[in-house]
Amino acid sequence: MSRRLALLWAPLLLCWAGPTAFAQSQASSVAVPSRAALARLGLERQWVTVAPVGGSERVLRISRGQDYLFVQTNQGFIHAYDVETGRPVWSAQVGEHSSNAMPISQNSYAVFASSANVLTALDRHTGRTIWRHGLGSSPTSGTTADDDHVVVGMGTGMLRCFDLREEEGDRPVKIRSTPKLSWNLATGGAVRTRPLFGDRIVCFGSDDGRTYVSLKNEPTNLYRVSTGGPIGAELASHGTRSLLIPSADFNLYSVDVLTAKIQWVFPSGAPISQGPIVAQDSIFVINDRGDLSVLDPTSGEAKWTTATDHGKFLGVSPTKVYLLSPDNDLVVVARDSGKVLLDPAATFRRAGLDLREFTLSFPERFDDRLFLATQSGVILGLREVGATTPQPLQPPSDKPFGYVPPEGITEIHNPFEAAPADTDPDAEPDDMTQRPF
Numbered sequence: 535m536s537r538r539l540a541l542l543w544a545p546l547l548l549c550w551a552g553p554t555a556f557a558q559s560q561a562s563s564v565a566v567p568s569r570a571a572l573a574r575l576g577l578e579r580q581w582v583t584v585a586p587v588g589g590s591e592r593v594l595r596i597s598r599g600q601d602y603l604f605v606q607t608n609q610g611f612i613h614a615y616d617v618e619t620g621r622p623v624w625s626a627q628v629g630e631h632s633s634n635a636m637p638i639s640q641n642s643y644a645v646f647a648s649s650a651n652v653l654t655a656l657d658r659h660t661g662r663t664i665w666r667h668g669l670g671s672s673p674t675s676g677t678t679a680d681d682d683h684v685v686v687g688m689g690t691g692m693l694r695c696f697d698l699r700e701e702e703g704d705r706p707v708k709i710r711s712t713p714k715l716s717w718n719l720a721t722g723g724a725v726r727t728r729p730l731f732g733d734r735i736v737c738f739g740s741d742d743g744r745t746y747v748s749l750k751n752e753p754t755n756l757y758r759v760s761t762g763g764p765i766g767a768e769l770a771s772h773g774t775r776s777l778l779i780p781s782a783d784f785n786l787y788s789v790d791v792l793t794a795k796i797q798w799v800f801p802s803g804a805p806i807s808q809g810p811i812v813a814q815d816s817i818f819v820i821n822d823r824g825d826l827s828v829l830d831p832t833s834g835e836a837k838w839t840t841a842t843d844h845g846k847f848l849g850v851s852p853t854k855v856y857l858l859s860p861d862n863d864l865v866v867v868a869r870d871s872g873k874v875l876l877d878p879a880a881t882f883r884r885a886g887l888d889l890r891e892f893t894l895s896f897p898e899r900f901d902d903r904l905f906l907a908t909q910s911g912v913i914l915g916l917r918e919v920g921a922t923t924p925q926p927l928q929p930p931s932d933k934p935f936g937y938v939p940p941e942g943i944t945e946i947h948n949p950f951e952a953a954p955a956d957t958d959p960d961a962e963p964d965d966m967t968q969r970p971f
Contacts, residue, residue: 687725732936739765768809
């Protein structure tokens, strides 16, 4: 326990003593990018800190909630940091030794994480365990949560939904001390796609090549969209109605989530494993070959396409797109034209930015911040020079995805109403989309 307490002080000592303390830390062998190298690329450190790992312990994954950055280790520990300042908020242990970690989610009062076959809810402010629940088998997707539900995908092909709050007559709604299984929905393959919540719906993909749209409050499958291959790691949405589905069949699909109609299909030329990033009125999609395209959300037509040689998303700013090469070198692309401003040779050799030990990252979908980490626990937050205020990729005031206006949907069938009596739920989908049922 004393080692843990000592390590928890490491980030604070780092912030207090600066580079000297960092050089003497357990992660001193990691070369943190210099301010000069970052400045050559128009970047600066938002913050840098060290997670409390030691001995054989290693960081497996970093992921983000709305205001926390989460660090997960192979010893079952989770460390939460303020996403803007890097300040350590709390640490908790949710499991034993594990070689895998799934992305974490949070709502207004709790954080939800899985370790092996156990789902754990932690108090958002303190990290105290609220409950632990056995899932029976290990999940294959990250969790997704709102204040009423948490869902997780399973390798058995099930999506499991738990109720988080309960009502007792006229008493105020309270948080459950143990989760209540609300429903299971089955698919024909492992659910590896992180579920996406809408206003009253949940969308999730499966290795069976289908994306399912279901109600959150009950086990009602509204419809499914069939593609020619497994669905990518993340779904995305644009506006209140466009559901974006990446597929291994080389295509990105845009579906009107309220009518089940395919709006457009973008052929990318290779499988799409990474989920698209939506920033304002632009949709950024990259295929497994590294071809990066920005799409018009109305037509699905590419405004430009640029080859990045197997690049993976890191983030998007108002003027640039940031990616990582297979060697973990930074690639910078102009957002308006698709021109490669800085290729791996320019960032690594000429600018001197060495990120090769920072092998852990994720596509940033909230704002223009960039986050990376090493397995030894060094965590780095970057921003563009002078960008002291984060720029959200979507306006916070927007209506939620899946929002149904008070007047309802006119002239087209509303999937939130009962299906017509002559609808055959077992009928084969037309144009790759099955009608709501």
